[in-house]
Amino acid sequence: MIALLRRDLILAIRAGGGFGLGLAFFLILVVLVPFGVGPSQAMLAAIAPGILWIGALLSCLLSLDRIFQLDYEDGTLDILATSPMPLEALATIKALAHWITTGLPLTLTAPFLGILLNLPWEANIWLIASLALGTPALSALGTFGAALTVGLKRGGLLISLLVLPLYVPTLIFGAETVRRGAEGLPATTPLMLLAGITAGTLAILPFATAAALRANLR
Amino acid sequence: MSIWEYANPKRFMQTSGWALPYLTVASAVCLVVGLVWGFFFTPDDFRQGSTVKIIYLHVPSALMAINAWLMMLVASLIWLVRRHHVSALAAKAAAPVGVTMTLIALATGAIWGQPMWGTYWAWDPRLTSFLILFLFYLGYMALWAAIEDPDTAADLTSVLCLVGSVFALLSRYAVNFWNQGLHQGASLSLDKEENVADVFYFPLLVSIAGFVLLFVALVLLRTRTEIRARRLSALRARERAS
Numbered sequence: 001m002i003a004l005l006r007r008d009l010i011l012a013i014r015a016g017g018g019f020g021l022g023l024a025f026f027l028i029l030v031v032l033v034p035f036g037v038g039p040s041q042a043m044l045a046a047i048a049p050g051i052l053w054i055g056a057l058l059s060c061l062l063s064l065d066r067i068f069q070l071d072y073e074d075g076t077l078d079i080l081a082t083s084p085m086p087l088e089a090l091a092t093i094k095a096l097a098h099w100i101t102t103g104l105p106l107t108l109t110a111p112f113l114g115i116l117l118n119l120p121w122e123a124n125i126w127l128i129a130s131l132a133l134g135t136p137a138l139s140a141l142g143t144f145g146a147a148l149t150v151g152l153k154r155g156g157l158l159i160s161l162l163v164l165p166l167y168v169p170t171l172i173f174g175a176e177t178v179r180r181g182a183e184g185l186p187a188t189t190p191l192m193l194l195a196g197i198t199a200g201t202l203a204i205l206p207f208a209t210a211a212a213l214r215a216n217l218r
Numbered sequence: 219m220s221i222w223e224y225a226n227p228k229r230f231m232q233t234s235g236w237a238l239p240y241l242t243v244a245s246a247v248c249l250v251v252g253l254v255w256g257f258f259f260t261p262d263d264f265r266q267g268s269t270v271k272i273i274y275l276h277v278p279s280a281l282m283a284i285n286a287w288l289m290m291l292v293a294s295l296i297w298l299v300r301r302h303h304v305s306a307l308a309a310k311a312a313a314p315v316g317v318t319m320t321l322i323a324l325a326t327g328a329i330w331g332q333p334m335w336g337t338y339w340a341w342d343p344r345l346t347s348f349l350i351l352f353l354f355y356l357g358y359m360a361l362w363a364a365i366e367d368p369d370t371a372a373d374l375t376s377v378l379c380l381v382g383s384v385f386a387l388l389s390r391y392a393v394n395f396w397n398q399g400l401h402q403g404a405s406l407s408l409d410k411e412e413n414v415a416d417v418f419y420f421p422l423l424v425s426i427a428g429f430v431l432l433f434v435a436l437v438l439l440r441t442r443t444e445i446r447a448r449r450l451s452a453l454r455a456r457e458r459a460s
Contacts, residue, residue, distance in 0.1 A: 144381065148361065148374050148377070148378060149361075149364070151365070151370070152364055152365065155364075158360055158361065158364055161353075161356060161357045161360055162357045162360075162361060162378065164353075165350055165353040165354050165357060165382070165385070165386075165389075166381070166382070166385045168350055168385070168388075168389040168392065168393075169385065169388040169389050169392040172389075172392045172393065172395065172396045173392065173395070176395070176396060190395070193392075193395070197388065197392075204381075204384070205381070208377050208380070208381050211373070211377050212373075212374055212377050215369075215370050215373035215374050215377070216370060216374070218369075218370065
């Protein structure tokens, strides 16, 4: 399992675009927003929590179709499925690798992009906490979407339609945490609900992902 | 005699073919009676005027939009556990009906909302969760359409339906947290105190019965079509092989 994780990470780094692309997309999105809504500092501060969370969501989405696609095409997935490791573990490892290459860098860079959007300094701790707690759920749900569409030629658009509605609860609580943090209100309640959703997702989704993979590999 | 006998497509076709005309007529009668009674023979509401009458379309369709998803959930579970093809096809057949009910509920709500709330759309928890339900239906149908192998498609959509149910429910309560409601509470519940007045209540029950029957009839019809399409493709495959 550790070997698989290492392999996935090395592939993501060496193939190029694994780390960088999602982050670059996140940066471009944040840069484009002021052009769209105008440079007013107060307005930017008001919408910053939502923009940062939606940016994180979309950059997560960007690399989803690659989670299983390459392995499926060259047959690695079949070999992994016949190995003694259960498919549920494979699903968890894949989600973890996806999180390390997208969720983690997003969490670490989000405060700097928050500066661009005039996010109050006190909100950064909440931003980091909510992204750190929320992005694992995004990766797990995304892995599920990737498993559903692995056999399709053009699954990219379909993934977004399948996965984005599943992101709604995470987005609501994540953005709410940051918004309350920015306004100086107590933000622990949404943060705890967010953590609960993530914990539940991580517990359930690997089984659904494995079921979808089994149906696709049959 | 058990319900599982209908897992046999032949039995299902026989019985549903016999029941379909009765169901269609019954649903037409209920709908006409409920809607005509509701639209023309009930008084205008004291504050809402005649706009109150959209309730006869809005409440039944909203009810059926949720129940259609529930039916799909049960059918998907049956497919995953017992692998009866009729069940998977019934779930597939119910989705377009469900999405239409969702659209009717959203559209009638918007039409009613414009004079009453002063806006077609508000990001109210109930409205928002209905929109999310609509998205789930779209994703479900898109997944059915995208996959060629019917058994794989049935498996994957069933898993999506299960996961989607959990998250649709989560979203329903998450949006409560996110915004305060504008939508009124339940007009129909087992708790009599909350209900609308009797004069609106009885025609509403009739039109709800009409919508339920309509849903059942449409799903049966669409399932029969799916079964026939499946048989046709099997025949074609056999012909090509010989």
